[in-house]
Amino acid sequence: MAYTCSMAASSITPRLALFLAIFASLQHLYVSYYEFQVGDNDGWVVPSENDSKKYNDWASKIRFTVDDFVRFKYIKDSVMAVTPTDYERCNSLYPNFFSNNGDTIFKLNHTGPFYFISGVAGHCERGQRMIVKVISQQKDDYASVAGGGRSIGASNLVIILIHFVLLYLVSYLF
Ligand SMILES: *[C@@H]1O[C@H](CO)[C@@H](O)[C@H](O)[C@H]1NC(C)=O
């Protein structure tokens, strides 16, 4: 099948298609790569006595979507991803994931709940544990970037910058 693309033609369709393609790919980038620091500035610590739901309270305020990251910052502690049963029992013997390097970035790579506990004896029992519920990405996440309280990491700022540069360039095509 022969297809001729004439640059002389003033048809707007190819340009519009290009614009939409760029926009669609950027929209995809926009909803990726969010990183949330667990516990915000407090980091990943044993909660105070009257705050044993600290991390679940924190997590329940955030809408996590697939491919978001949670970042754990801690000193002389550790973080594990465990099964629901091991979460309930604070059992640190069979983690699916373990890290104790003080700055752990964990990718939420599927939908559904993730169960995190501290691996240090006694810490989980005192509330240093968290369930993160992950939902699939929705188109309307685009809007939540502006007002949804999602923190924007450095990589997102770069993406937004690229977005504006591309929009600027695209504006020349029209
Ligand atoms: C509960 O925690 C808050 C803030 O950490 C503290 O000011 C308050 O005294 C605590 N209350 C009790 C009963 O421990």
Ligand SMILES: *[C@@H]1O[C@H](CO)[C@@H](O)[C@H](O)[C@H]1NC(C)=O
């Ligand atoms: C998510 O990551 C874990 C650990 O790296 C891996 O075992 C698992 O297969 C991944 N799941 C998906 C759906 O990619």
